[in-house]
Structure formats: C-alpha cells, structure tokens
Amino acid sequence: MNFLELKEKIIQIIFPTYCLSCQREGQILCDDCFSLLEINPWQYCPFCSNPQKVIDNGKCSRHQNFYLDGLFSAVAYQDQRIKKIIQAFKYGPYLKNLDTQLIKIIIAHFMLSENKILIHSQNQSCFISVPIFKSKMKKRGYNQSHLIANGLSQHFKIPLVEKALIRVKNTSSQVKLSRDERKINIKEAFSITNAEPIKNKTIFLVDDVFTTGATLEECAKTLKKTGAKKVYGIVVAREGLNQN
Numbered sequence: 418m419n420f421l422e423l424k425e426k427i428i429q430i431i432f433p434t435y436c437l438s439c440q441r442e443g444q445i446l447c448d449d450c451f452s453l454l455e456i457n458p459w460q461y462c463p464f465c466s467n468p469q470k471v472i473d474n475g476k477c478s479r480h481q482n483f484y485l486d487g488l489f490s491a492v493a494y495q496d497q498r499i500k501k502i503i504q505a506f507k508y509g510p511y512l513k514n515l516d517t518q519l520i521k522i523i524i525a526h527f528m529l530s531e532n533k534i535l536i537h538s539q540n541q542s543c544f545i546s547v548p549i550f551k552s553k554m555k556k557r558g559y560n561q562s563h564l565i566a567n568g569l570s571q572h573f574k575i576p577l578v579e580k581a582l583i584r585v586k587n588t589s590s591q592v593k594l595s596r597d598e599r600k601i602n603i604k605e606a607f608s609i610t611n612a613e614p615i616k617n618k619t620i621f622l623v624d625d626v627f628t629t630g631a632t633l634e635e636c637a638k639t640l641k642k643t644g645a646k647k648v649y650g651i652v653v654a655r656e657g658l659n660q661n
C-alpha cells in the first residue's frame with residue numbers, strides 16, 4: 418500500500434462514506450447500485466420532447482436549424498439513484514467527490530454506445546463546461562459541470578478550455594419555468610472572453626442535467642457566433658428520457 422492509499426484508508430476509517438442509494442458503507446455509489454443504473458446506449462435528438470433516436474451524432478430532421486449539433490446523455494434523470502447524487506452534488510450537502518462517479522457514468526455511456534466521436538476529433542476539439550454565475554460559485558465552492566468536464570478531459574485526452582465562455586447574467590432558477598420561459602430567462606446569459614481556443618473547433622459542452630435544452634442551446638449559439646464549428650452537449654442525465 419502506498420502513501421496515498423494509506424491516507425485514503427485512514428480517511429475512510431475516520432469519515433466512513435455511505436452509498437447515497439442503499440446506505441451501505443464504502444463508496445458514495447456502491448458497485449451494486451452502479452451496476453443497476455440503466456446506462457443509455459443510444460443517442461437521441463436533443464430537441465424532441467419525446468426523444469427520437471438519431472444516428473450519426475446529430476438531431477432529427479425537424480431540428481436541423483438549432484445551434485446545438487447533438488447531445489450525449491448517459492442516463493435518465495428519473496432514476497432515483499442519479500437524482501440523489503446530482504442533487505447532493507448541486508444543491509448540497511455539496512459532496513465534491515461525487516464527480517468521480519458521474520464521470521464514470523458518462524464514460525460508460527460512450528463505451529456502451531461505441532461512439533468514437535471523442536476519439537476521432539481529438540485534435541480539433543475541446544471540452545467546455547457550462548459556466549455558473551460568480552455568486553453560485555462562491556456558495557458551492559465549485560462548478561459541478563467543470564469538475565465533470567475536467568475528468569472527461571483527462572480521460573479522453575482532449576483539452577479543457579477554461580474561462581473562455583463565461584456567465585454574465587445571474588439567471589433565476591430554471592426549475593419551475595416552462596420551456597418558453599426558460600428560453601427567455603437564459604437569453605444572452607453567456608459571453609466569450611477569448612475566442613482563440615474556440616475558433617473552428619468542435620466543442621463538447623458539459624453540463625450535469627439536460628431538461629429542455631435552453632441552456633445548452635444558448636451556450637451553443639454564443640460559441641458558434643464566435644467561430645466554433647460544431648457544438649455537442651454531454652450530460653450525465655436527461656429529463657424525460659424514455660429509453661425504449
């Protein structure tokens with residue numbers, strides 16, 4: 418056992434971790450609960466409210482004029498295990514180390530779907546996380562999407578571009594808003610501080626949950642107006658996803 422493993426072991430004894438789903442001691446999401454997750458092996462159009470399966474990393478024919486080029490979502494948000502994890506990560510008790518499990522879930526989705534887009538575009542692409550407003554960052558201490566994007570960047574060996582896309586508007590929570598209200602609420606919420614790393618690149622835009630797509634679409638619009646070639650969303654969970 419090396420020093421780091423020993424340190425980890427001691428921390429485990431003093432502050433044991435419990436599975437958020439089954440309360441068993443050990444990991445934040447134990448292996449059994451992880452294996453019960455229904456990881457999505459397909460890609461769906463981001464803009465169909467009753468999601469349609471799509472091939473070739475894209476959108477259905479009705480939604481071709483949207484800025485976002487496609488979406489990769491690993492699991493359905495209705496899954497109670499996922500909901501618990503994401504809520505603990507996002508709304509408290511702010512368990513920062515939950516990122517490891519969420520990254521694992523996204524990697525599992527790419528393995529299962531046998532999608533090679535991240536490997537094929539390695540030299541022409543980058544990860545960017547959906548930015549949060551300063552006051553939220555201060556309260557939470559971290560941007561959950563940034564932690565996920567960072568892990569994916571290391572795993573897939575694609576650079577993470579930081580602080581190029583920023584949030585300039587402190588939007589009210591989107592949770593209770595309708596599809597149209599979300600669009601208005603998020604309008605012009607983002608801005609680009611540095612266009613250079615974005616130009617002609619394929620951007621993989623990382624967020625935790627996808628609901629109506631208003632946030633990712635607004636980010637994609639901002640990125641494309643500054644010269645991004647393609648913008649794909651990558652999220653842990655999608656609301657309303659029915660994998661049949």
Ligand SMILES: [Zn+2]
Pocket residue numbers: 436437438439440441446447448449450451
């Ligand atoms: Zn468990």
Ligand SMILES: [Zn+2]
Pocket residue numbers: 462463464465469476477478479480
């Ligand atoms: Zn569609």
